[in-house]
Amino acid sequence: MTAVGQSQGEVRAAITTAHDRVWASIASPGATLPGTKRCAIVSEARAASICSLCSRRKQAIAPAQVDGLHASPSLRAGLLTEAEVEIVHKIVTDPGRVTRTWVDQQLAIGISDSAYVEIASLVCLIRVVDTFRKGVGLPELAEPDPLPGDPSGYRPPSAADEGAFVPMIPINGLDEDTSDLFNPRAFVPNVQRAFSLVPDSTRLANQLMQSHYLDYQSVTQYTDDDHDRSISKAQMELVATQVSLYNDCFY
Amino acid sequence: MVHGQLVSDVPAGEVITTFVQSALGADEVALQVARRRVVDRLGWERFVDLTAVMAMFELNTRAADAIGIPLEAPSVEGRNGLARRFGFDARAGGFAPQE
Numbered sequence: 001m002t003a004v005g006q007s008q009g010e011v012r013a014a015i016t017t018a019h020d021r022v023w024a025s026i027a028s029p030g031a032t033l034p035g036t037k038r039c040a041i042v043s044e045a046r047a048a049s050i051c052s053l054c055s056r057r058k059q060a061i062a063p064a065q066v067d068g069l070h071a072s073p074s075l076r077a078g079l080l081t082e083a084e085v086e087i088v089h090k091i092v093t094d095p096g097r098v099t100r101t102w103v104d105q106q107l108a109i110g111i112s113d114s115a116y117v118e119i120a121s122l123v124c125l126i127r128v129v130d131t132f133r134k135g136v137g138l139p140e141l142a143e144p145d146p147l148p149g150d151p152s153g154y155r156p157p158s159a160a161d162e163g164a165f166v167p168m169i170p171i172n173g174l175d176e177d178t179s180d181l182f183n184p185r186a187f188v189p190n191v192q193r194a195f196s197l198v199p200d201s202t203r204l205a206n207q208l209m210q211s212h213y214l215d216y217q218s219v220t221q222y223t224d225d226d227h228d229r230s231i232s233k234a235q236m237e238l239v240a241t242q243v244s245l246y247n248d249c250f251y
Numbered sequence: 252m253v254h255g256q257l258v259s260d261v262p263a264g265e266v267i268t269t270f271v272q273s274a275l276g277a278d279e280v281a282l283q284v285a286r287r288r289v290v291d292r293l294g295w296e297r298f299v300d301l302t303a304v305m306a307m308f309e310l311n312t313r314a315a316d317a318i319g320i321p322l323e324a325p326s327v328e329g330r331n332g333l334a335r336r337f338g339f340d341a342r343a344g345g346f347a348p349q350e
Contacts, residue, residue, distance in 0.1 A: 009295035015303055049277075095316040099348045103319065120317040124310040132306035135274045136299060137286060163346060165319035190320040191311050205310060212303035230297045234261045236304045242271045243308035250347055251315030251322065 011136065014211035019129045019141075022204055026122065027144040031154050031198045032115040035146030040079035041088055041122045042143045046130070047073050048092035058094050064102070083109045084119060091123045096248025103165040113166040114155055114197055121201035128208050159197050162190075169196040181206070183217060191251065192216040213240075263292050271305050319347035 026038050048054055051071040057063035070089050074080035080088070083106055090098060106116060130140060158173030171184045171193070181202045182188045192209075195201035209216055213236065214227055224233050244251075261267070266288045273285040290298045314320075322345030 009299070011299055012303075015299075091313055091317045095313045097348070098316050098319065099350050100319060101350045117318065120314070124313045124317070127309040127313065128306045131274065131309045132302055134282075135270075135286070135302035135305060137283075163321040165317075165347065168318070168320070190323055191315050194314040194318040194320050205314070208307060208310060212307035229300045231293075231300045231304075232262065235263070235267060235297075235301060238261045238264055238267060239271055239301050239304045240308045240311075242268060243275065243305055244312050246272070246275050247309075247312040247316070249312035249316055251312070251320060 012211070015132070018204075018207045018211040019132070021207060022125045022129055023141055023144050025200065025204055026125070027147045029147070029149040029151045030118050030122075030200065032112060032118050032151050034151060035149065036079060037084070038118075038122060039144050039146045040074040040077070041084075041119065042126055044072060044074045044080060044085060044088045045092050045123050045126045046140070047071055048089040051089055051093065054089050054093040063094060063097060083111050084115075087111070087116060087119045088123055091120055092127070096250065098165075100165050117166055117195055117197040118201065121195040121198055121205070124195075125201070125204055125208070128212070132212070154199070156196065156199060162193070164190070164194070167197055168193045169199075186217045187220060189216050189219065263289070266292050267301060270301075274302070274305060316347065321345045321347065 026042060027035050028038075029035050030038055048070075053066070053068040053070050056068070057066045060066045070085050072080070072085045072089075075082060075085050087106055090102070103116065107113060111119075133140060154177075156169050156173070156175075156178055158169055158175065158178075159167040160170055160173065162168045162170060168190075169178060169181065171182075171188050174181060174184060178196070178199050181196060181199055182192050192202070192206070195205060206216065213219070214222055214229075218226065222233065227233075229236065243249075266285070270282075270285040270289045273282040276282070286298070289301070293301075324345070327345035
């Protein structure tokens with residue numbers, strides 16, 4: 001267990017370790033983005049929650065018809081492009097209305113499919129850390145300081161169209177560089193493969209799942225005899241359902 | 252479902268529901284009250300565990316929708332069948348929204 005300062009108790013070390021790993025990863029160059037852009041996405045994801053344009057679009061029947069400028073610290077500072085800011089804000093504020101058409105529009109502007117996945121995964125990872133800390137009453141972590149270096153440019157050679165908006169690694173498409181991402185001999189939920197175009201994001205998501213909930217391969221068939229969490233399966237599934245409803249998640 | 256029988260069947264379901272809604276919202280005072288009620292009712296360890304699940308589904312829901320992953324084949328017919336019964340929007344083939 002790890003003490004967490006202003007909070008009222010302690011947090012399991014596995015949780016804080018996973019958060020530390022996410023934050024350290026954000027600072028480093030990714031597959032397509034340098035550390036500067038990755039770190040800027042932290043502030044951008046937080047700013048999206050109070051963006052008036054996003055608020056108006058969220059209330060609109062047809063969000064694409066609501067014009068305006070995002071309230072964006074990164075755009076003003078020249079750290080992110082308009083397309084990158086649009087992706088961050090949409091996934092934070094209205095993820096349930098992301099469509100293939102909208103994703104294709106971002107790709108047509110010049111965002112690569114790998115960059116789209118990297119940005120989307122960073123938003124998701126940041127939301128885990130920020131939501132947990134807000135929930136237990138801890139202050140937000142400071143935006144990390146970017147580390148120098150170039151993006152790796154790594155792209156899994158087996159990534160293919162699997163019916164999603166962007167390519168994923170097929171269940172039988174792992175190689176020696178990606179063999180740790182999931183177990184193809186067990187049930188692999190598609191959400192575990194969602195970020196597999198950027199394998200490091202899948203690795204971080206896997207660690208967060210194991211420390212916050214259960215590993216991906218257990219979630220469809222676990223019972224209260226299969227986990228050591230202090231709350232019941234019914235309570236965990238109630239929470240999961242509520243978040244899904246709140247975010248209007250189709251999956 | 253959340254405000255109906257299911258919630259009352261889950262131990263502490265009402266305080267959990269209020270906490271999650273508050274944590275995902277913007278009312279800091281409501282969150283403080285809801286947090287206190289959960290801790291008082293369930294204790295700190297359980298509170299941390301349910302907060303962790305809540306945080307994780309902020310990733311899972313957004314990952315699914317941002318990437319547009321299809322439903323797994325075994326889930327498609329069951330989910331769509333249930334959706335049709337309740338008049339929800341079924342997804343032919345289990346694919347995410349295209350337009």
